[in-house]
Amino acid sequence: MTDGKTLAGIDTVLFDLDHTLIAYRRTSGELLAASFEACDLDPLFPVEAYYECFDELRDQHDSIESLRADCFERLAAERGHDPSLGREVAAAYTAMRDQTNVAFVPGAQTVLDRLYGQVDLGVVTNGTGEAQRAKIDAVDLDQWIDATVFAGEEVPAKPEAAPFERALTRLGSTPGSAVHVGDSLSSDVAGANAAGLHSVWLADGDEPGPETSTAPTHRIESMPELLALLGVE
Structure with missing residues (x-):
């Protein structure tokens, strides 16, 4: 549920891409199992360990590929396996x-x-332009989106303020009249806060970790709740 408040005077809405607007049809667990099989290996670690490592190391990498390789190597080593297998x-x-x-x-x-047609819409996403563009094209996202920023490629990755500032410049907007919606406290919310935007955390039932100090302006549990938050009927 939303926090009961509404945002007034918003003319620009920015979105994260992965797990905010779109998601893979094939889950990470399914793909991890297939990867072990392709390498002729018994599972070296569970997918839950990958999720935990991903959250721990995500701010140390500019690409998902290097982050994943680092996680898999670490998880394999922690369980007594050759890190190269990871x-x-x-x-x-x-x-x-x-x-x-x-x-x-x-x-x-x-x-x-x-x-x-009611507000300007943009996407600010970490990841390589090639991979993220393939996802965008797959769902024909450009028919709604006025500007896309590939953070970590053309500008520093989230949670730096630069990708949000780049998006606002392209859209002719200002931080005070813009909101960013994303599923990550550490990259989406922290970055939007740093750039002076209103931040909306798509929590989807999650709770902040005990060491998390980043606080969003608003919290929603599902995407449709954003409409009520913005006062759109």
Whole structure:
């Protein structure tokens, strides 16, 4: 549920891409299992360990590929395996990940339809332009989006303020009249806060970790709640 407040005077809405607007149809758990099989290995670690490592190290990497390789190497070593096996599995995982096999998260397309023409819409996403562009094209996202910034490639990655500032410049907007929506406290919310935007955390039932000090302006549990927050009927 939303916090009961509404945002007034918003003329620009920025979105994170992965797990905010779209998600892979093939889950990470399914792909990890297939990667172990492709390398003729018994599972070296569970997918839950990958998620934990991903969250721990995500701010230390500019690309998902290097982050994944680092995680897999570390997780393999922690469990007494040759670290190189972790990198082998990471390479198999990357090779099998189809960047076009994505779909909108529940409610996201409806939100885009309702907001289109009422406010300017943009995407600020970490990751390589090639991979992220493939996802964007797969769902024809450009029909709604007025500006896209590939953070970590053309400007520093989130949570730096630069990618948000770049998006606002392209859209002719200002931080006080803009909001950024994303699923990551450490990159989306922290970055939006640093750039002076209103930040909306798409929590989806998650809770901040005990050491998390980053606080969003607003919290929603699902994308459709954004419409009520913005006062869009």
